[in-house]
Structure formats: C-alpha cells, structure tokens
Amino acid sequence: MTTYTAAHDRSAAPPDAVRRRRPWAVTGVVTGVLGLAATMNVLAKSVYPEDGSGLDASVVDRVDATGTRIGFVLGYLAVAGLLVLAAQWRRHVEPQLPTSTASRVVSNGLLASAAALTFGYGWMGALALYNDDGPEAGSFDQAGVYVYFMLTDFGPFIGWLGVVVAAGAAAWMGLVERSLPVWIGIVGVLPVLGTLLFIVLTSVPGAPGLFGGLWMIVTFTGIALSRRPFTAGSRGV
Template identity: 50%
Template sequence: MTYTDPSPVDGRTGWGEGPVRRAYWPLVGAAAGLLGGIATLALDLHLSDLNNDTDTMTIDQVGEVNVTIARLSFLAGYITVALLLITAAAWRRHVEPRVPGSTAARVVSGGLTASAAALTLGYGWKGAMAIYGDGGPEDTAFDQQGQYIYFMLNDFGSFIGWLGVLIAAGAVSWMALRERTISRWIGWVGAALVALPVAGFIIMSVPGLPGITMPVWMLVTFLGLTFGKSTITR
C-alpha cells in the first residue's frame, strides 16, 4: 500500500507525493545509544575495575585506574556526543514540522542537545584521566591528590549527563501514549525506562541512573522508529 507523504518538500510550499520509504535517519540515534552504552557502562572507571577488596576507594588506589580504558571511553563518548547532536538536528528537520502543535516534540530535540553538552564534560573527564592518570602521557602533571579529584569527577560524570535524554524519553512517551504520533509500544518502553531512574532519584538520590537506562532506550526507540510504523516516520 502506498500513502501520500504529508510533509513539505525541502521546506518549500507544496506537498510530496509517492510511495512511503523507510526513514533511516533514526539509525543515528540507535548508534548513539549503542556507543553511549559502551562508553558509559562497558568502559566505566568504577571500583570493580580496581584491585580493591573493600567497598571504599582510597587515594592510594588511584594509580590503579586503567588509563587505556579511560582513553577508549573518552573517544567512544565524544563520538556519542556527535551522534546525539546529529540526531537532535534530524529530529528537528524530520519530526517537528510534521507535528507543529506538539510541545513534546520540541522537548525531545532540546533534551538530546542538553545531554550532548553535559556529556561533553562527562566524557572529557575520561580523557583527562587518560592523560593525567598513572601511565598517561602527562602523569606527572598532577600529584596523587589531583589525580584522585579526576577519578571522583569520573564516578558519575558520564552518567549524570544522560538526564537530558531521560527528559526526551518522557516526551517521546507522551507523544506515543497521548498524541498517538509514535507507536504505543515505544511509549510504554520509554515510560518503564524513565520510571526506574526517577524512582531512584526519589528514594536514594542517585543522580547517575539515567546513564544506565537511557542508552538502552535510545537503541530500542530509534530502531523502533526506523523499522516500525510510527506516524512521525511514515
């Protein structure tokens, strides 16, 4: 079955016609989720990466931080930032003109952009740890206390920055469940992945929980937008 495309052509007046083609721009968002999950979770600099038999990180152990992992996380993270910005720009181009009355649609692009800005710092501190940590090219630039400060910044740095994506996920769920411009199953998945960090905020005041669920949300949601039947990508 073919449909008439209701969106303007290249921003001009007049309307495009012809068979529906699958929208592939959301794959950039899926890639951001996949790479962001690797940079944030798989390459995280947390206590289990250290030769530590206790639950407490001490300043004497800062030299055990793996600067190679920090470097890889930094590089993967900065690519993730670029992909988030591209996804936000593509969303503004392809989605917002199709739902001009939706405030939620504009929250999505704003949330992705906000996360890109915050994660620039979060992943940047990974790069700093790779430079100034023990074994890095400038590991004598800071003493042990200075290196420990960079480790502390990395504890939640690349997790907190996903808050903007959490807000975007809530907006997508609103579009799916209230406005019905996105497949409802995407809305329910988003609602569940948003609810978990929000519960953590309220119960335990843990700020980095979006970094655990939001890469998964991006991967699932933007694959769903590519291969599903949402109105905004039809």
C-alpha cells in the same frame, strides 16, 4: 471542483509522511550503543575493593589508562551522535508535528545531554591524560588525579538526564498524542520511572546513565523500521 490524484497527494506530502523506513534514525541506535559502551566502561576495569571498603587517592594507581582513553573517545563520538540526531529529529519530525511541545522536548533533551556529557566524558579523558600511564603523567599529584577520578565516577552517568527527559516526551507522544507507536510510548515510560525510583529512594544521581543508552537503542530501532507516519492521531500539547 478540483480533483487530487494519489500521485499528487504523495508528492505533496512531507517526506516522512510517506510510509517508508527512516534510515536517519539509525543515528540514534549507533549513538545509544556508543554511549552505553563509554559509560559502562568508565574506568575500564573494576578498581573498587572487593570487600566494599572505601576508596582513597591511591585508587588512581589502579586505573587502566588505555581502557579509560577508549571510553573517552567513544563518549565523544556519542556526543557528536546526539547533536546529529537532534538536528535530524528537528528536520524529519518536528515539521510534521507543529503543535506538539513534546516533539520539541525530545530534541532539546538530546542537546542537553550532549552538552552535559561533553564534560562527563571530557573528565574521563583528563583522567587518562594525567594518569601514571598517560601522556602528561606527573602534571598533577595523586590527589589531583583523584579529583578527576571522582568526577569520572558519576559524570558520564549524570549527563544522560536530558535523554531520559526526551524519553518522557516520547512517552507522551506515543500514549497521548499518538504521533508515535504506543509501544514506543510504553518503552519511554520505563527510563523515567526507573530514574525517579533511584532518585527518590537512593539519591543516586547517575541513574539516567543506566537507562538512557538502552532507551535510544530500542526506540530508534523501532523508528527506523516503522512505516507509520508521525502525524497520525497527533494532538498538540
């Protein structure tokens, strides 16, 4: 009969199966902070009339080009963070959960948001570029720049839908598979429910941007500090 020692079992186990903190998950925290800052700073300062009246093309004259450019840079950094985090998730988590579809949905959701937000934040950069204070001011007339304003109004918010889908998958992992802590599963339900309520009740397409970054900050802080193996209680979807 073969006898296995504790030392042998520890060395043979996947790296993340060992009970230790996961510094790679800090990428998710930083990405959430960057994305939240970039999205909520869409136009750098309020340009909407205080009386709640509508907007016309003249609104572009009140856009803070410098602040918008900062949001664009932070947004692109967030996109890079999503790509890195998806790769880290695939390296550290998915090999330990080979039968979990939900685990793969998490990484796919991060990638989907990275692709969509490239356009959302890119339009923000174009708004700063062609604004009256931008390097290529005058390339478009006021109506042309207004198009970029309209795209920027919701673009950086809509792109977070993939992250909300990832949150839903993490909720399944925590509450059904039990491969993540239960509290992370509960936290994952919140952005999904919030987004559904906004979509159904108001048709606001930018709802994911209100929840995605916050979910990443909370969830990946928990993952970074947790010593719980991903494989505990796993049941594949």
